[in-house]
Amino acid sequence: MAYDLSDLKTRTDLAASLAQALAARYADPARARANWGDHDPETMLVKRLARDALWDDEVRRQADRHGLDTIVIDGSIPVADLASRLAARFWLES
Known part of the structure:
Protein backbone atom coordinates (compact mmCIF):
# COMPACT_ATOMS: atom_id res chain seq x y z
CA MET A 1 0.00 0.00 0.00
CA HIS A 39 35.65 -6.73 1.76
CA ASP A 40 36.84 -4.30 4.39
CA PRO A 41 33.81 -2.15 5.34
CA GLU A 42 35.84 1.06 5.44
CA THR A 43 37.23 0.50 1.94
CA MET A 44 33.80 -0.39 0.61
CA LEU A 45 32.28 2.71 2.19
CA VAL A 46 34.84 4.95 0.49
CA LYS A 47 34.12 3.28 -2.87
CA ARG A 48 30.37 3.49 -2.37
CA LEU A 49 30.49 7.17 -1.43
CA ALA A 50 32.63 7.91 -4.51
CA ARG A 51 30.14 6.03 -6.69
CA ASP A 52 27.24 7.92 -5.10
CA ALA A 53 28.95 11.27 -5.76
CA LEU A 54 29.26 10.38 -9.46
CA TRP A 55 25.59 9.39 -9.54
CA ASP A 56 24.56 12.65 -7.83
CA ASP A 57 26.55 14.69 -10.35
CA GLU A 58 24.89 12.87 -13.25
CA VAL A 59 21.40 13.36 -11.83
CA ARG A 60 22.08 17.07 -11.33
CA ARG A 61 23.36 17.38 -14.93
CA GLN A 62 20.24 15.68 -16.27
CA ALA A 63 17.94 17.79 -14.09
CA ASP A 64 19.64 20.95 -15.33
CA ARG A 65 19.37 19.79 -18.94
CA HIS A 66 15.60 19.37 -18.46
CA GLY A 67 15.16 22.66 -16.61
CA LEU A 68 14.53 21.03 -13.24
CA ASP A 69 16.00 22.37 -10.03
CA THR A 70 17.48 20.25 -7.27
CA ILE A 71 17.98 20.53 -3.54
CA VAL A 72 21.35 19.41 -2.22
CA ILE A 73 21.01 17.61 1.10
CA ASP A 74 24.51 17.63 2.54
CA GLY A 75 24.07 18.82 6.12
CA SER A 76 24.81 22.46 5.32
CA ILE A 77 21.15 23.54 5.64
CA PRO A 78 19.42 23.45 9.04
CA VAL A 79 16.82 20.69 9.20
CA ALA A 80 13.90 23.06 9.77
CA ASP A 81 14.86 25.12 6.69
CA LEU A 82 15.30 22.00 4.60
CA ALA A 83 11.92 20.65 5.74
CA SER A 84 10.28 23.96 4.78
CA ARG A 85 11.93 23.93 1.35
CA LEU A 86 10.87 20.35 0.71
CA ALA A 87 7.32 20.98 1.93
CA ALA A 88 7.05 23.99 -0.39
CA ARG A 89 8.54 22.03 -3.30
CA PHE A 90 6.03 19.20 -2.95
CA TRP A 91 3.08 21.46 -2.07
CA LEU A 92 2.75 19.99 1.44
CA GLU A 93 2.35 23.31 3.22
CA SER A 94 -1.13 24.08 4.44
Whole structure:
Protein backbone atom coordinates (compact mmCIF):
# COMPACT_ATOMS: atom_id res chain seq x y z
CA MET A 1 0.00 0.00 0.00
CA ALA A 2 1.45 3.39 -0.98
CA TYR A 3 1.21 6.40 1.29
CA ASP A 4 1.64 10.10 0.71
CA LEU A 5 4.85 11.09 2.52
CA SER A 6 3.02 13.96 4.18
CA ASP A 7 1.22 11.28 6.23
CA LEU A 8 4.46 10.64 8.10
CA LYS A 9 4.14 14.05 9.78
CA THR A 10 0.86 13.13 11.44
CA ARG A 11 0.76 9.32 11.49
CA THR A 12 3.41 8.06 13.85
CA ASP A 13 2.36 4.47 13.12
CA LEU A 14 3.53 4.91 9.52
CA ALA A 15 6.80 6.50 10.60
CA ALA A 16 7.39 3.68 13.09
CA SER A 17 6.62 1.03 10.45
CA LEU A 18 9.06 2.64 8.04
CA ALA A 19 11.76 2.76 10.73
CA GLN A 20 11.21 -0.92 11.55
CA ALA A 21 11.35 -1.93 7.90
CA LEU A 22 14.58 -0.02 7.35
CA ALA A 23 16.13 -1.45 10.52
CA ALA A 24 15.29 -5.00 9.42
CA ARG A 25 16.60 -4.36 5.93
CA TYR A 26 19.95 -3.04 7.07
CA ALA A 27 20.38 -5.53 9.94
CA ASP A 28 20.17 -8.56 7.62
CA PRO A 29 23.72 -9.95 7.17
CA ALA A 30 22.92 -11.51 3.78
CA ARG A 31 21.58 -8.22 2.44
CA ALA A 32 24.58 -6.36 3.86
CA ARG A 33 26.95 -8.77 2.08
CA ALA A 34 25.02 -8.35 -1.17
CA ASN A 35 25.29 -4.56 -0.88
CA TRP A 36 28.76 -4.20 0.59
CA GLY A 37 30.58 -7.41 -0.36
CA ASP A 38 32.90 -9.34 1.92
CA HIS A 39 35.65 -6.73 1.76
CA ASP A 40 36.84 -4.30 4.39
CA PRO A 41 33.81 -2.15 5.34
CA GLU A 42 35.84 1.06 5.44
CA THR A 43 37.23 0.50 1.94
CA MET A 44 33.80 -0.39 0.61
CA LEU A 45 32.28 2.71 2.19
CA VAL A 46 34.84 4.95 0.49
CA LYS A 47 34.12 3.28 -2.87
CA ARG A 48 30.37 3.49 -2.37
CA LEU A 49 30.49 7.17 -1.43
CA ALA A 50 32.63 7.91 -4.51
CA ARG A 51 30.14 6.03 -6.69
CA ASP A 52 27.24 7.92 -5.10
CA ALA A 53 28.95 11.27 -5.76
CA LEU A 54 29.26 10.38 -9.46
CA TRP A 55 25.59 9.39 -9.54
CA ASP A 56 24.56 12.65 -7.83
CA ASP A 57 26.55 14.69 -10.35
CA GLU A 58 24.89 12.87 -13.25
CA VAL A 59 21.40 13.36 -11.83
CA ARG A 60 22.08 17.07 -11.33
CA ARG A 61 23.36 17.38 -14.93
CA GLN A 62 20.24 15.68 -16.27
CA ALA A 63 17.94 17.79 -14.09
CA ASP A 64 19.64 20.95 -15.33
CA ARG A 65 19.37 19.79 -18.94
CA HIS A 66 15.60 19.37 -18.46
CA GLY A 67 15.16 22.66 -16.61
CA LEU A 68 14.53 21.03 -13.24
CA ASP A 69 16.00 22.37 -10.03
CA THR A 70 17.48 20.25 -7.27
CA ILE A 71 17.98 20.53 -3.54
CA VAL A 72 21.35 19.41 -2.22
CA ILE A 73 21.01 17.61 1.10
CA ASP A 74 24.51 17.63 2.54
CA GLY A 75 24.07 18.82 6.12
CA SER A 76 24.81 22.46 5.32
CA ILE A 77 21.15 23.54 5.64
CA PRO A 78 19.42 23.45 9.04
CA VAL A 79 16.82 20.69 9.20
CA ALA A 80 13.90 23.06 9.77
CA ASP A 81 14.86 25.12 6.69
CA LEU A 82 15.30 22.00 4.60
CA ALA A 83 11.92 20.65 5.74
CA SER A 84 10.28 23.96 4.78
CA ARG A 85 11.93 23.93 1.35
CA LEU A 86 10.87 20.35 0.71
CA ALA A 87 7.32 20.98 1.93
CA ALA A 88 7.05 23.99 -0.39
CA ARG A 89 8.54 22.03 -3.30
CA PHE A 90 6.03 19.20 -2.95
CA TRP A 91 3.08 21.46 -2.07
CA LEU A 92 2.75 19.99 1.44
CA GLU A 93 2.35 23.31 3.22
CA SER A 94 -1.13 24.08 4.44
